[in-house]
Amino acid sequence: MAGVWRCMLAVVVLMCVCLWGSTEAVGGAKSRPRPQKRPPKKPKVDPIDLTPAAQNIDIQQMAGTWYLLNTASKCSYLMTHGTKVEPTVMILTHSSDQTLSVSTKTRHDHQCWEILQVYDLTPTTGKLTLKGTRSELNTEIVIGETDYNSYAIMYYQKMGKITMKLYGRSVDNLSETMLTKFEQLAEKQGLGLAYLFPFPNYSHCGSVDKDHVINCVPAC
Secondary structure: OHHHHOOOOOOOOOOOOOOOOOOEOHHHOEOOOOOOOOOOOOOOOOHHHHOOOOOOOOHHHHOEEEEEEEEEOOOHHHHHHHHHOOOOEEEEEOOOOOEEEEEEEEEEOOEEEEEEEEEEEOOOOOEEEEOOOOHHHOEEEEEEEEOOOOEEEEEEEEOOEEEEEEEEOOOOOOOHHHHHHHHHHHHHOOOOHHHEEEOOOOOOOOOOOHHHEEEOOOOO
């Protein structure tokens, strides 16, 4: 089950080709090519580091119910099953100064499930971490934009790959302007219309029996 939620973006590989020149000496003899110095490697920058968090995020105001309205991702599961996504709702609880408790409810095979997680707050306002079983499997999260009352745009990065999610406080009060803005921000991440997956805005899960709760605290 946990594998269904682990969506990742495609890897971008940059390749450099160095051309070596040769010079010709007097008399037709060729001199040995002079090795050229390779330019210093640029420090690695994760995509999430280029995504600024919203200014002065108030985590307490983020608490409450959020409905998943749209997702931008190159996740292989979504690419295959994107037309069959189920209504999904997330409930955030500011449980302590260091953590944010997360309950996500959705359906799988016509059965409602609840996934319990915890996001660790970081020293950078608006940035959080969902711990994996190993540090390299952590998911870095950025609250990119929100007004607390109607929408939130969030970025999730795992192993250098980004998924974007658009949440709403309700399923019917989000403006066309905001939906368009989400599409434009996704385009900047290389996630065009082919990688957008709208989620149903009806029949969300309510209470879930304990046999269908996946407890991912501290990690899955």
